[in-house]
Amino acid sequence: MGLRTLGLLLVGSVSCQPREEGPPPARGAISYDQHIAAGERTPTGDTLANPSSGSAEAKAMGEKLFAAMNCEGCHGTGATGFAAPSLVDGRWRYGGADAALFHSVFYGRPRGMPAYGGLMDQDAIWQVITYLTSQPIPAVVPTQAWR
Numbered sequence: 184m185g186l187r188t189l190g191l192l193l194v195g196s197v198s199c200q201p202r203e204e205g206p207p208p209a210r211g212a213i214s215y216d217q218h219i220a221a222g223e224r225t226p227t228g229d230t231l232a233n234p235s236s237g238s239a240e241a242k243a244m245g246e247k248l249f250a251a252m253n254c255e256g257c258h259g260t261g262a263t264g265f266a267a268p269s270l271v272d273g274r275w276r277y278g279g280a281d282a283a284l285f286h287s288v289f290y291g292r293p294r295g296m297p298a299y300g301g302l303m304d305q306d307a308i309w310q311v312i313t314y315l316t317s318q319p320i321p322a323v324v325p326t327q328a329w330r
């Protein structure tokens with residue numbers, strides 16, 4: 184393909200008008216409200232919201248699961264950080280919204296967070312998230328680089 188053709192193709196794609204109808208919902212996609220959407224069109228997909236949010240029972244169960252699933256072994260007792268980052272300091276690399284937290288636990292994250300989606304059912308994952316998010320954020324948190 185010559186440069187001229189490439190140029191025409193690029194001009195062609197830039198001049199596209201936004202479609203009235205967006206693309207069809209993607210299978211298995213999650214819609215993240217927190218992300219910036221190109222052209223202000225949020226990708227379609229399921230929403231993930233914690234069904235056990237605010238439940239004292241779920242929090243208690245989540246605390247037990249946090250120990251039983253060995254989250255503690257890496258994130259430390261009380262999730263305050265150990266070999267892996269604190270999960271109760273209000274700072275998130277991958278986001279602290281329900282959907283982002285679910286994604287972190289279900290699918291894992293690339294720098295050493297194992298995927299638990301094959302081991303824990305979804306209710307159990309939400310209970311652990313309830314446990315984490317129901318803890319008060321300390322007024323002072325250490326400034327720490329996490330690589």
Ligand code: HEC
Nearest residue numbers: 252253254257267275276277278287292293294295296311
């Ligand atoms: C083998 C060690 C290990 C275990 C076990 C582990 N984690 Fe992690 N986790 C990590 C590491 C390391 C990261 C940081 C990953 C990264 O930055 O890509 C992480 C990241 C996370 C994050 C994202 C944090 C952020 O800042 O966005 C969440 C949420 C999380 N873990 C929850 C859990 C829960 C809940 C469990 C137990 C069900 C668990 N982890 C078990 C090592 C572990």
